[in-house]
Amino acid sequence: MQDPLFQQKNDIPNQFITELPGNIQLFMKREDLLHPDVSGNKFRKLKYNLKQASENGYQKLLSFGGAHSNHIAALGAAAKLFQFEVIGVIRGEELKDEPEKWSPTLEYAESCGMQLHFVSRQDYRLKDSEEFIETLKSKFGNFYLIPEGGTNELAIRGCEEILVEEDFKFDFICSSVGTGGTVSGLINSSAKHQKVLGFSALNSDHLRQEITGLTSKSNWELILNYHFGGYAKVNVELIEFINDFRKKYDLQLDPVYTGKLVFGIFDLVERSYFPEGSQILAIHTGGLQGIEGMNEILKKKQLPQIDY
Numbered sequence: 128m129q130d131p132l133f134q135q136k137n138d139i140p141n142q143f144i145t146e147l148p149g150n151i152q153l154f155m156k157r158e159d160l161l162h163p164d165v166s167g168n169k170f171r172k173l174k175y176n177l178k179q180a181s182e183n184g185y186q187k188l189l190s191f192g193g194a195h196s197n198h199i200a201a202l203g204a205a206a207k208l209f210q211f212e213v214i215g216v217i218r219g220e221e222l223k224d225e226p227e228k229w230s231p232t233l234e235y236a237e238s239c240g241m242q243l244h245f246v247s248r249q250d251y252r253l254k255d256s257e258e259f260i261e262t263l264k265s266k267f268g269n270f271y272l273i274p275e276g277g278t279n280e281l282a283i284r285g286c287e288e289i290l291v292e293e294d295f296k297f298d299f300i301c302s303s304v305g306t307g308g309t310v311s312g313l314i315n316s317s318a319k320h321q322k323v324l325g326f327s328a329l330n331s332d333h334l335r336q337e338i339t340g341l342t343s344k345s346n347w348e349l350i351l352n353y354h355f356g357g358y359a360k361v362n363v364e365l366i367e368f369i370n371d372f373r374k375k376y377d378l379q380l381d382p383v384y385t386g387k388l389v390f391g392i393f394d395l396v397e398r399s400y401f402p403e404g405s406q407i408l409a410i411h412t413g414g415l416q417g418i419e420g421m422n423e424i425l426k427k428k429q430l431p432q433i434d435y
């Protein structure tokens with residue numbers, strides 16, 4: 128099988144961003160440039176899952192997500208590329224009969240051929256139960272199941288390929304954290320002298336346990352100070368930071384993950400968290416497809432738009 132997805136570009140050079148106070152140098156790994164449709168860490172997380180599904184003869188994929196999910200967008204794009212059928216189980220029953228309320232993400236996923244199956248928030252919470260999966264199987268037939276956010280063992284294996292040998296020169300590896308899969312891959316492939324910092328996009332203490340369970344190393348820390356109130360929550364300060372950053376460095380950040388990550392790094396520098404002369408590598412995990420949908424929400428709330 129000719130598989131454009133698996134032929135990732137691992138030759139995108141780390142981009143120097145800026146020198147921060149204390150001779151601290153910030154670089155960014157541009158995972159957002161890995162693939163035009165299957166962006167960033169979602170590419171890494173899907174890679175070995177799609178391989179496995181294909182090798183085991185599955186024709187159908189199924190996964191879960193919210194209306195703005197980067198995972199759902201990436202999965203739709205990847206399924207189209209590899210000619211899988213794909214079902215997205217989407218949180219929000221009310222969207223079923225109101226396609227005019229669909230987010231750009233859902234419109235995009237459907238345009239890729241994803242069959243959208245809307246469920247209530249109550250049902251959505253059952254998504255890991257065997258009973259619920261069986262109901263889905265009787266409805267859709269057999270499928271290869273990818274969990275919400277795409278995190279499983281194969282996803283972590285894919286994320287272990289983000290860091291390459293030349294990255295061992297960095298003192299700190301910084302990444303945004305949702306389910307913890309990406310940061311776990313980074314931790315697994317980091318060198319002993321490096322510290323991996325996970326910046327949580329969620330207000331959730333149990334992520335620490337989660338990551339502990341997914342890795343066997345201890346050279347990492349979960350930082351919970353920069354979630355801005357919780358998942359997909361934003362304020363004017365964050366939006367202005369993202370817009371300023373774009374103007375200054377000609378680099379687009381997203382409001383759910385990478386914006387909070389870079390905001391956090393800048394703030395920690397100001398608080399003298401990093402030793403003098405530290406070399407920091409931040410992972411740009413992508414997620415830019417979500418900006419359009421976020422801007423629609425911001426408009427309704429009469430908050431400023433994210434420049435894009």
Ligand SMILES: *Cc1c(COP(=O)(O)O)cnc(C)c1O
Binds near residue numbers: 276413
């Ligand atoms: C999904 C996502 C994350 C979080 O990845 P996890 O593996 O779930 O922790 C981070 N950044 C972006 C842009 C994402 O889309």
